[in-house]
Amino acid sequence: MKLYYILFDLMMAIIFFLMGISxxxxxxxxxxxxxxxxxxSVEERKKFNEDTLCKDYGKKMMLWAIPFLIGIGIDIYSPGKGVFIASILWVIMLIQLLIERHQREY
Structure with missing residues (x-):
C-alpha cells in the first residue's frame, strides 16, 4: 500500500509539471x-497578453507539483499522510489562485 501512495504522489507531480511546461x-x-x-469575446481577449497569461499559469501549475513531491517524502515514513497533506496543500494553492483571479477580473 505504501507504494501506491508514493506512485500517486509521483504521478500527480509529473502531471502538474508537464502541464505547466506545456x-x-x-x-x-x-x-x-x-x-x-x-x-x-474577441474584444475582451485583446485586453490580455496571451503569452504572459500562459506563462503565469504554467509557473503556477509547475508549483502545484511541489506539494506532491513533499508528499512522497512523507509517504515513505508514514504511508497515506503524505497524500493527504499534499492534497490539502494543493487545494489551498488552488483556492489562492481562484481568489487572485477573481480579484484581477472584478
Missing part, C-alpha cells in the same frame, strides 16, 4: 484551455 512553452496558444478565457 502552458509555459505554448507561446499563448494554450490560453483557450483556461476556464472562462475561452468564453470571452
Amino acid at each position: 502552458f509555459y512553452k505554448s507561446n499563448g496558444k494554450a490560453a483557450n484551455f483556461l476556464t472562462g478565457y475561452n468564453m470571452k
Whole structure:
C-alpha cells in the first residue's frame, strides 16, 4: 500500500509539471484551455497578453507539483499522510489562485 501512495504522489507531480511546461512553452496558444478565457469575446481577449497569461499559469501549475513531491517524502515514513497533506496543500494553492483571479477580473 505504501507504494501506491508514493506512485500517486509521483504521478500527480509529473502531471502538474508537464502541464505547466506545456502552458509555459505554448507561446499563448494554450490560453483557450483556461476556464472562462475561452468564453470571452474577441474584444475582451485583446485586453490580455496571451503569452504572459500562459506563462503565469504554467509557473503556477509547475508549483502545484511541489506539494506532491513533499508528499512522497512523507509517504515513505508514514504511508497515506503524505497524500493527504499534499492534497490539502494543493487545494489551498488552488483556492489562492481562484481568489487572485477573481480579484484581477472584478
